[in-house]
Structures are given as structure tokens and as C-alpha cells.
Amino acid sequence: LNCEFCGSCVSVCPVGALISRPFKFQSRWWALNKVKTVCSYCGTGCQLTLGVKDNKVLTTIYDENQGFHNGQLCTRGRWGYQFVNSDKRLTTPLIRKNGTLTAATWDEAMAVVTKRLSEEKAGGGTTVAGLVTPRLTNEELFLFRKLFKEVLGSDNLDHSAGYAHDALTKGARESLGYSASSAVIADIQKTDLLLVVKSDAYETHPVLGFEVNLGVKRQGVDLRIVSDKRGKLSKLPKAVTYVHKPGSELLLFKAMARVIFDENLADAGSAAVTGLAEFKKSLEGCAPDQVAGICGLTATDITDLARDYAKAEKALILLPLGLGYPGHGAELVQALINLALLTGKIGKEGCGVLIMGEKNNSQGAADLGLYPTAGGKNAAAIIEGCASGTVKTLYIAGENPVISYPNRKLVEAALDKVEFLVVQDLFMTETAEMADVVLPACSFAEKEGTFTSAGKAVQRVNRAVKPVGLSRSDFDVFNQLSSALGGAPISADPETVFAAISAAVTAYRGLSFTSLGDGAVYEVSGAAKFVPVAGASVTMEEGKLALVTGSALNHCGTLSRYGEGPMLVCPEGYLELGREDARKLGIAEDDRIKVTSAAGEIVLKAKVGSRMPQGVVFAPYHFGEQSVNNLSTGAPVTWVSIGK
Incomplete structure (x- = not known):
């Protein structure tokens, strides 16, 4: 039995004979307070019901009438809630005194932070920067943006390491005129042909994987997967997986576009789209027989895929994003949008490109502009600025760059050099350990607001329990700081802030906090255009293996490390390699192996299987001990050597 611990068997058991281990002996079902809210892990936006008693979240409760997913949850949504009650939660502010983080009152901590930010404001805001997690509510992100861009006068603001949102905020925005997908989740089961970029789409967004499963098995959707490895989606009936060389996706999609042009398969309406001639010219040298060897596919495979995509009445593309996928940026999504525009598969049911943001509110962060918009520093430049001294004060809310950003040594050195570091988080993360002030924040279960x-779909988040210890919501902290720094008064009511969002963000106009119901899907519109992309190939390093990073099924970002369920099933990092490479290297399952790149060296447990092609290895990025960002520097492919 290859169980992934989604908990569906427990949910649908008609007699209650199957129960979850974490909930065993905790409470009677009828004694629980049931609170409907939204999952705080990936960007799928699953609705869930929390079972609460004595101010603790004891379980999740199945409700078949809840959400597009009919109450079904993935393994982390079902079992990862325990971080809310974790005894590792921060419960009091901390101030560094004589080199040691020491417990302090909120008044003391806020006085220190306010004084420093006041100095930065007086200096014009040029040397202060902020990094924020897209796990916060829309209302909290709106206040954080206002704090930096309006109160402090700083455009040095970013999230998700910068590159993990570029597909939305740069790629889609330039190609479509808006920073969002052209498709919705319901399109998955309404399409004829589904093109999934990376088999990892199941691991990054498991419930969307359920939708793909239903589409294939019930609706007869033709599933095609373009990936550097095989995965669970590859096992679905009649699924075809095109395993390409790592980092060659752009060339592959350009070659597909070239076939569509050469065989006159383009939609007649594409002639009216801006930039067609320039786009066609950019495909010179991208014929299938010219790039097949670089991509590791046959010219026939590329040609057939292009024909099938173009000829399908309805075709949809799925693209997962995330900190583990540095190659999934602006150019890749633009290459995909170019394909959709060329074949007339934009703006129709079952068509378009669904861009799958990694975190629960990644789309909200893109919508609200939580990135530089006026020449400020992005995440990479902020880290560089900390190292060089051009950034003197850094405020990090919920991000853990020490583990999740590329090049751990560089990040740690930069944070060590910055003059003043504030970290606001639920846990004493590896980044918080380096801070001058640590502020304890509330989890999603302790706050009100919205996620997108x-x-x-804009959905309500409802408070289920009271804050742990002395922790405060990010909403309250940002509000207090803005007021203390002379900002315009902002209501302490999320409903009022959502009204301000609705007035400021075009896509949200007409939406009301109280009338969101089970969620409101906003409409998008813009002037689409073709955008040529470069599509350079990855240079191989002789004698080394190609390391690709990404997500493990049981984890999402670094937050899931604090959930009992995810850590029980997948407690540590690993290096996955194919059987042939393992045989050549003399490596067996669970061996401890040394992995070395130009950036560093770590020791990981070996996982040997059949899904990795020869010469390619995979490692998830979630874990702190022996973190994979010791090896990677932000390139789509990291070349490594392996030994015992």
C-alpha cells in the first residue's frame, strides 16, 4: 500500500470506525466548536472546518458540501494543523541584549522597533527594507505595503525571494495586462487537453492534483506532462509524460510554437494580437530538429505535442510556482501564454494558463503589489544591500530566507551584517535566531481576514481560537507601527481595510467583506500581447549530476515543519536518484550521502526509485538541517557530485 495520508478514508468512513491518531481520545465530536475557514498552506484555497475545544484546534472536520473540492483535503491540509497548538510557538516579544535574545514586553519591543523605523523615515526611507510572507491575509499585506510605501517612503519591499512571484507580477502582467491567471480551477475538468508543466504540480498543489485525476478519469481529459522527471500524475490513465533535460523547458515551448507557425495551425484571431511578427521572428533556430537534442526529446515528440495542443478544441496549461522552482519565472510563463494566444486558447472555458502560486495568499500578494513598483530593491537586491550596507534596517514578517532563499551562506552573511533586523513570526526560525527584535505573531486560526x-477566489478567514500567549496578529502590529510613525489612521477592523482594498485594487472592486460567502472569483481583463523570450539552454558540467529542487508532497514552504502530521511522514530532507545512477555510485536506499556543489556541501539520506531519469537528482527545499540551499544559488539547475 502506497498511502499518501490524505485522510479521505477517515472522512468518508460511514460508521466512524476509522479515526485519526492525533484526535484519538481528544474529544467527542458533538463537543467541538466547528469553525469554517481557509487552509493556510498552498495556493489552492481549500476551505476547511476546524474542530475546536478549550481554545485548541483538535482536528479538521470533513464537510462534503464545503468548497469546490467537496471537503476533501490533502495530507498537509488534513494533518498539518498542529502547528497552531505547537509548544514551539513564540509567546512573548524578544529583544537582543548583550548578544542574547531576552524576553520583553510588547511596549519595550515596539518602542525599540518604532525608534529605529522613525530614524529610517527621517532619512528618507532609502535604507530600510521589508520581506513579507504571502501567508498573511490580504488585509495584513495591504497594511504592510502601506507601512513601507506610504509611511516610511520605501519601495524596498518584496516577498517569496522575488523570483517565485515573477511569473505573475512580471510575466503575466506584461503578456496579459494583469498579474493573475487567465484560467480558473473549474477549467481543469472542463478542458479537452491538459498540459501540465512539471509532474511536481501534484506535490505543490495536491487537491488540484485531485481535480486532474477527476478530469482524466471522469471527463476523459487528455493529460500531457512536460517535466524533468516522472511523478504521480504520470500514472494516470493514458497520461503521456515528456521527460526533458532539466532547464530546457523554454526551448521546448518555443519549438512547439514554431511547429504551429510552420504547419499553419495558428488561430486566425492571433493575427490581431500585438507582437505577432516579432514573436515569430524570435523562433528562428527553434525548429524541433534543431532543439530536440538539447531538450532530450525527439523531434517527433515535440511536433506531435504541438499539433495535439493546437488542434484541441479546449486546452489548458498548469504551471506551479514556488521557492523550489527558480526556473519558473517570467519568461517561462510568457512562453506558455504565447502558445495559448497563438492557438486562440485564452479567454475561453477550459482554456488558458493556470499559474499556481505556492502559498495560500500568493495571488493576493501579487494583486496588492507586495514588490518593488517604483525602482526599489527586490528580494535579491535587499539581501545584497544588507551585505553591502545600503540596507541598514530589515523587517521580515513571516519569511524564512535563511532556509528558503537560494545560497544560505550568502543570506546568513548578509543578515549577520545588517545593522538592525526585526523578525515577526510564529516560531523561532533560523532567521528569527539572527534578529535584534523578535515579535510573536498569530496563526491563521487566530485571525480574521481574506485569502485569494x-x-x-477571494475567501473569508475566520478566527477559531484566541492568540497563543502574548502573540499578536500581524494586522494589529502593522496598525500600531503605522500609527506610531505618523501614518493616517486605519481602522482596526479587517472589514474596513478590505473596503479600502476593494477601492484601490481594480480586480476587487465590487467585492464586499460581508458578502464573500463561500468565496468570490474576480474577473480579469487586459490587453494581451506576444512577448518573445530568450530560452537559453543550460550548460552541462561534465561528470556531475543535475540537481533540481522542489516540493515534497507532505510539505509546503517551511511552515509544515512545525506540523506533527507532515513531520511524522516526512521528517527530513533527502536526495532522490534513479536506480541506474544509484547502482553506478554504489548507493542504496537510506544511505547517508555527501552532496557537493560549487556553493557548498551537505549530507542527505538517499531515496532510490524509478521516477528520476539518469543523470538527474531531486531534493525538497523545506528542511532546516542540511538545507538544500547550501548547494543552490538560484539557478534552475545546480550541478553536483555525490559520494558516501
Whole structure:
């Protein structure tokens, strides 16, 4: 039995004979307070019901009438809630005194932070920067943006390491005129042909994987997967997986576009789209027989895929994003949008490109502009500025760059050099350990507000329990700081802030906090155009293996490390390699192996299987001990050597 611990068997058991281990002996079902809210892990936007008693979240409760997913949850949504009650939660502010983080009152901590930010404001805001997690509510992100861009006068603001949102904020925005997907989740089961970029789409967004499963098995959707490895989606009936060389996706999609032009398969309406001639010219040298060897596919495979995509009445593309996928940026999504525009598969049911933001509110962060918009520093430049001294004060809310950003040594050295570091988080993360002030924040279960899913659904988040210890919501902290720094008064009511968002963000106009119901999907519109992309190939390093990073099924970002369920099933990092490479290297399952790149060296447990092609290895990025960002520097492919 290859169980992935989604918990569906427990949910649908008609007699209650199957129960979850974490909930065993905790409470009677009828004694629980049931609170409907939204999952705080990936960007799918699953609705869930929390079972609460004595101010603790004891379980999740199945409700078949809840959400597009009919109450079904993935393994982390079902079992990862325990971080809310974790005894590792921060419960009091901390101030560094004589080199040691020491417990302090909120008044003391806020006085220190306010004084420093006041100095930065007086200096014009040029040397202060902020990094924020897209796990916060829309209302909290709105206040954080206002704090930096309006109160402090700083455009040095970013999230998700910068590159993990570029597909939305740069790629889609330039190609479509808006920073969102052209498709919605419901399109998955309404399409004829589904083109999934990376088999990892199941691991990054498991419930969307359920939708793909249903589409294939019930609706007869033709599933094609373009990936550097095989995965669970590859096992679905009649699924075809095109395993290409790592980092060659752009060339592959350009070659597909070239076939569509050469065989006159383009939609007649594409002639009216701006930039067609320049786009066609950019495909010179990209014929299938010219790039097949670089991509590791046959010219026939590329040609057939292009024909099938173009000829399908309805075709949809799925693209997962995330900190583990540095190659999934602006150019890749633009290459995909170019294909959709060329074949007339934009703006129709079952068509378009669904861009799957990694975190629960990645789409909201893109919608609200939580990135530089006026020449400020992005995440990479902020880290560089900390190292060089051009950034003197850094405020990090919920991000853990020490583990999740590329090049751990560089990040740690930069944070060590910055003059003043504030970290606001639920846990004493590896980044918080380096801070001058640590502020304890509330989890999603302790706050009110809204999240926006990858499918553009704006949904209500409802408070289920009181804050742990002395922790405060990010909403309250940002409000207090803005007021203390002379900002315009902002209501302490999330409903009022959502009204301000609705007035400021075009896509949210007409939406009301109280009338969101089960979620409101906003409409998008813009002037689409073709955008030529470069599509350079990856240079191989002789005698080394190609390391690709990404997500493990049981984890999402670094937050899931604090959930009992995810850590029980997948407690540590690993290096996955194919059987042939393992045989050549003399490596067996669970061996401890040394992995070395130009950036560093770590020791990981070996996982040997059949899904990795020869010469390619995979490692998830979630874990702190022996973190994979010791090896990677932000390139789509990291070349490594392996030994015992």
C-alpha cells in the first residue's frame, strides 16, 4: 500500500470506525466548536472546518458540501494543523541584549522597533527594507505595503525571494495586462487537453492534483506532462509524460510554437494580437530538429505535442510556482501564454494558463503589489544591500530566507551584517535566531481576514481560537507601527481595510467583506500581447549530476515543519536518484550521502526509485538541517557530485 495520508478514508468512513491518531481520545465530536475557514498552506484555497475545544484546534472536520473540492483535503491540509497548538510557538516579544535574545514586553519591543523605523523615515526611507510572507491575509499585506510605501517612503519591499512571484507580477502582467491567471480551477475538468508543466504540480498543489485525476478519469481529459522527471500524475490513465533535460523547458515551448507557425495551425484571431511578427521572428533556430537534442526529446515528440495542443478544441496549461522552482519565472510563463494566444486558447472555458502560486495568499500578494513598483530593491537586491550596507534596517514578517532563499551562506552573511533586523513570526526560525527584535505573531486560526487563491477566489478567514500567549496578529502590529510613525489612521477592523482594498485594487472592486460567502472569483481583463523570450539552454558540467529542487508532497514552504502530521511522514530532507545512477555510485536506499556543489556541501539520506531519469537528482527545499540551499544559488539547475 502506497498511502499518501490524505485522510479521505477517515472522512468518508460511514460508521466512524476509522479515526485519526492525533484526535484519538481528544474529544467527542458533538463537543467541538466547528469553525469554517481557509487552509493556510498552498495556493489552492481549500476551505476547511476546524474542530475546536478549550481554545485548541483538535482536528479538521470533513464537510462534503464545503468548497469546490467537496471537503476533501490533502495530507498537509488534513494533518498539518498542529502547528497552531505547537509548544514551539513564540509567546512573548524578544529583544537582543548583550548578544542574547531576552524576553520583553510588547511596549519595550515596539518602542525599540518604532525608534529605529522613525530614524529610517527621517532619512528618507532609502535604507530600510521589508520581506513579507504571502501567508498573511490580504488585509495584513495591504497594511504592510502601506507601512513601507506610504509611511516610511520605501519601495524596498518584496516577498517569496522575488523570483517565485515573477511569473505573475512580471510575466503575466506584461503578456496579459494583469498579474493573475487567465484560467480558473473549474477549467481543469472542463478542458479537452491538459498540459501540465512539471509532474511536481501534484506535490505543490495536491487537491488540484485531485481535480486532474477527476478530469482524466471522469471527463476523459487528455493529460500531457512536460517535466524533468516522472511523478504521480504520470500514472494516470493514458497520461503521456515528456521527460526533458532539466532547464530546457523554454526551448521546448518555443519549438512547439514554431511547429504551429510552420504547419499553419495558428488561430486566425492571433493575427490581431500585438507582437505577432516579432514573436515569430524570435523562433528562428527553434525548429524541433534543431532543439530536440538539447531538450532530450525527439523531434517527433515535440511536433506531435504541438499539433495535439493546437488542434484541441479546449486546452489548458498548469504551471506551479514556488521557492523550489527558480526556473519558473517570467519568461517561462510568457512562453506558455504565447502558445495559448497563438492557438486562440485564452479567454475561453477550459482554456488558458493556470499559474499556481505556492502559498495560500500568493495571488493576493501579487494583486496588492507586495514588490518593488517604483525602482526599489527586490528580494535579491535587499539581501545584497544588507551585505553591502545600503540596507541598514530589515523587517521580515513571516519569511524564512535563511532556509528558503537560494545560497544560505550568502543570506546568513548578509543578515549577520545588517545593522538592525526585526523578525515577526510564529516560531523561532533560523532567521528569527539572527534578529535584534523578535515579535510573536498569530496563526491563521487566530485571525480574521481574506485569502485569494490561485484561481482568483477571494475567501473569508475566520478566527477559531484566541492568540497563543502574548502573540499578536500581524494586522494589529502593522496598525500600531503605522500609527506610531505618523501614518493616517486605519481602522482596526479587517472589514474596513478590505473596503479600502476593494477601492484601490481594480480586480476587487465590487467585492464586499460581508458578502464573500463561500468565496468570490474576480474577473480579469487586459490587453494581451506576444512577448518573445530568450530560452537559453543550460550548460552541462561534465561528470556531475543535475540537481533540481522542489516540493515534497507532505510539505509546503517551511511552515509544515512545525506540523506533527507532515513531520511524522516526512521528517527530513533527502536526495532522490534513479536506480541506474544509484547502482553506478554504489548507493542504496537510506544511505547517508555527501552532496557537493560549487556553493557548498551537505549530507542527505538517499531515496532510490524509478521516477528520476539518469543523470538527474531531486531534493525538497523545506528542511532546516542540511538545507538544500547550501548547494543552490538560484539557478534552475545546480550541478553536483555525490559520494558516501
